[in-house]
Amino acid sequence: MSFREFIVLFIVCLIWGLHFIVMKLTVGTTAEPLFYAAVRMSIVAIIMLPWLKWHKGLMKHILGAGLAYGALNYAFMFPALGMTTASAAAITIELYVPFSIILSVIVFKDKIGVYKLAGILLAFIGVIIIASAKPDETAGPYFLLGILLMVGAAMCEAVGAVLVKFVKSVGPLQLLAWFALIGSAVLWPLSLLVEDNQWEAFAPENRKTFIMALAYSALLVSVVAHGSYYWLLQRLPIYIVSSTGLMTTVIAVIASAVLLGEELTPNLLLGGLITLGGIALILARKNRAAKAALP
Numbered sequence: 001m002s003f004r005e006f007i008v009l010f011i012v013c014l015i016w017g018l019h020f021i022v023m024k025l026t027v028g029t030t031a032e033p034l035f036y037a038a039v040r041m042s043i044v045a046i047i048m049l050p051w052l053k054w055h056k057g058l059m060k061h062i063l064g065a066g067l068a069y070g071a072l073n074y075a076f077m078f079p080a081l082g083m084t085t086a087s088a089a090a091i092t093i094e095l096y097v098p099f100s101i102i103l104s105v106i107v108f109k110d111k112i113g114v115y116k117l118a119g120i121l122l123a124f125i126g127v128i129i130i131a132s133a134k135p136d137e138t139a140g141p142y143f144l145l146g147i148l149l150m151v152g153a154a155m156c157e158a159v160g161a162v163l164v165k166f167v168k169s170v171g172p173l174q175l176l177a178w179f180a181l182i183g184s185a186v187l188w189p190l191s192l193l194v195e196d197n198q199w200e201a202f203a204p205e206n207r208k209t210f211i212m213a214l215a216y217s218a219l220l221v222s223v224v225a226h227g228s229y230y231w232l233l234q235r236l237p238i239y240i241v242s243s244t245g246l247m248t249t250v251i252a253v254i255a256s257a258v259l260l261g262e263e264l265t266p267n268l269l270l271g272g273l274i275t276l277g278g279i280a281l282i283l284a285r286k287n288r289a290a291k292a293a294l295p
Helices: 003-026 033-047 059-081 086-108 114-131 143-167 172-194 198-202 204-235 244-259 266-293
Strands: none
Touching (some): 003 086, 003 244, 033 059, 033 172, 033 198, 033 204, 059 086, 059 143, 059 172, 086 114, 086 143, 086 244, 086 266, 114 143, 114 266, 198 204, 244 266
């Protein structure tokens, strides 16, 4: 990996890690969570419209992946950020790795070894420890519900990842275009159904914060970071790029403590170390297999 590639990888992780801070500052205070997610996906859909193409014979899996990645993932994640802490959310979302392993065993009949099984168990034990903690003042009384919603978001990401395996011939920008369109189509009705006073996000006291958060989420996260991530995937082995998840989580936890003043409680630190240790164990086994498969 060249120095330029490392800098790009670090910038991607920095953008994704700080996104938890942006969402935490915006959701529930400046804007309703589903409304925020719906507007974000609509902006991305407009930007990615030139790449929107119909793929005959593949649309079933594309639509399913879009429902998981672009709609349900955010339908769980954004409300969760209003109930839990950014640091706990950043750690919990990493459960998409063990969920994806479990689904791969079910769908693709992949083999699961002792090390992967141990990693999966450690990841879930760590999140249980975090969920059992006394809620931080920045979280509110629905801390446990927020953790459960983040687990749901992680599960949706894993389902989306499995469905994407069936459409390898479709370019990532074309997938992103469909995911944004599907997300918009699902999130707008959800917001109108369960939320009120959505347009208060554009009130004078909220407008600046909301627009800046939208620009960060839609442009930096969805376009710049995801585009750079796909660029890295084309240049580097997958076992190197897979480290982005752990680095993103570490950045998010540190930023949550420094920028938001979230307390790093013993339960959070212990549960976080156990969860990330389990994820690292899973990735280490996947990386070893990926290295062995290289020509």
